[in-house]
Amino acid sequence: MTTNALRQYLEYYRDLGIDSVYRRSAPSEPAPSAAVSIPVVLPDLAPPGDTLPAILSDIGDCKRCRLHEGRKTIVFGSGNERSSLVFVGEGPGADEDEQGLPFVGRAGQLLTQMINNTAAKEGIPIRREDVYICNVVKCRPPENRTPLPDEMEICGEFLFRQLMAIKPKAICALGATAMKALLNTKEGITKSRGRWHKWRGIPVMITYHPSYLLRQYNQQARREAWEDLKTLLHYVYD
Secondary structure, eight states: OOHHHHHHHHHHHHHTTOOEEEOOOOTTSOOOSSOOEEEOOOOOSSOTTOOHHHHHHHHSSOOSSGGGGTOSSOOOOEEOTTOSEEEEESOOOHHHHHHTOSSOSHHHHHHHHHHHHHHHHTTOOOOGGGSEEEESOSSOOGGGOOOOHHHHHHHHHHHHHHHHHHOOSEEEEESHHHHHHHHOOOSOHHHHTTSEEEETTEEEEEEOOHHHHTSTTOHHHHHHHHHHHHHHHHHHHO
């Protein structure tokens, strides 16, 4: 069982209100006179003093899942490594795989406009380069398909370490895949967006992925995404 799977297992029981587990005696041990209660302790997701360079080094020439078979470049993340705000997307596309940077294609250009224009209109002195941007998976899925659950779990451990190393004031989850990776929820994005959630005590704002907003008929979704971003930026930088 991986650390992340064990964590989800223990978190499930803790959310049910179970805060202790009972250890059975080993065959060689004398039977205790009473059951031994052991507090539920969640395993650390990251080593103490973790850093982004250390995480990237641990990823190495990653071949932990099938996504490495078609990738050209591992896309780790970019931006201000001390940012108070982190954007999390789904995974690299063709342009990102080519350049080794997240959100550099058409969706990335729209995200840049959204950040820069919203900040300027709201009088908040930040631009895209002032935030940190990464993805749930670091290798491009074939034909840009949605990452599979096991791929998200394996790569998600590195995402979680990134977030814990940066310790942002807030996280923006772009799209359903990022939302599911962070919140482990089955709720639809239209119900979850625009509301605050929590990941390990850090506020999370859910909004639409920029690739979804590129579709011409999504004018209402664009307006909603801009409102989400406005709320997010004011929370982080006011």
